[in-house]
Amino acid sequence: MPALIPTEFTGTITYLGHVPDRGVSLSSMPQSEGFASFAGVQSESRGGLTRPSCSRVLSQYPRGTEIRNTRQFSIVCQEELSGIADAMEIDALRPEWLGASMMISGLPDFSHIPPSSRLQTQRGTTLTIDMLNRPCVLPAPVIDAHCPGKGRLFKPAAKGRRGVTAWVEREGIVMVGDDVTLHIPDQRPWGPQAR
Numbered sequence: 146m147p148a149l150i151p152t153e154f155t156g157t158i159t160y161l162g163h164v165p166d167r168g169v170s171l172s173s174m175p176q177s178e179g180f181a182s183f184a185g186v187q188s189e190s191r192g193g194l195t196r197p198s199c200s201r202v203l204s205q206y207p208r209g210t211e212i213r214n215t216r217q218f219s220i221v222c223q224e225e226l227s228g229i230a231d232a233m234e235i236d237a238l239r240p241e242w243l244g245a246s247m248m249i250s251g252l253p254d255f256s257h258i259p260p261s262s263r264l265q266t267q268r269g270t271t272l273t274i275d276m277l278n279r280p281c282v283l284p285a286p287v288i289d290a291h292c293p294g295k296g297r298l299f300k301p302a303a304k305g306r307r308g309v310t311a312w313v314e315r316e317g318i319v320m321v322g323d324d325v326t327l328h329i330p331d332q333r334p335w336g337p338q339a340r
Contacts, residue, residue, distance in 0.1 A: 185217030222255035270317030
C-alpha cells in the first residue's frame, strides 16, 4: 500500500531563483528553469548533499557539524507573501528579497504542509518538504534597500508563513509555469496521547 497519497491540490511554480553567494547577498537571481540534482541546483549557495549544521539544529548537533542537506530549496508561497506584504504595509514582497529558490501559487496553507510531503512536477521532478522555514532577520537589509524602514517588520509578519525548505528526491528539470502536485504522508498527526 502506498505511503504517500496524491492529493487533488496542484500549484504552479511562479518563480525560480538561485543565490550565487550568500556571503555577498541573500538576494536570489531569477531564472526561468534549472536542473534539480540530488545535490540541489548547480551554482546555488544552498547546494550540496551535506551542509554544516546551524542554529536550527543546536539541540541535536554542535554548530558546524556536517549533516544531510535538507535545505537545498527555500520555497515560498505567492499568496502567503501577499499576506506578509499587507501586514508590513508595503505594496509587494518579492521572493528574491528573501533569497527564495522557488515560489508556488495555489497550494493552501502552504507553510504548514506536513514534513515529508512531496511536490512533484508533471515531468516527475520531486522535492521532499523538510519543514516550515522559520523567519529570521537576514532579509531585513535587502527589504530595506527596496522599502526603507520596513525590513524590521518582516520577521513578525512572516511568522507561520515563511514557506518551507526542501530537498531533491528525484532529479529533473524545474521550470517557471510547471504544475506541482502535493503528495502527503498517509498517517495521522503526531500526538503523545493519540492512539
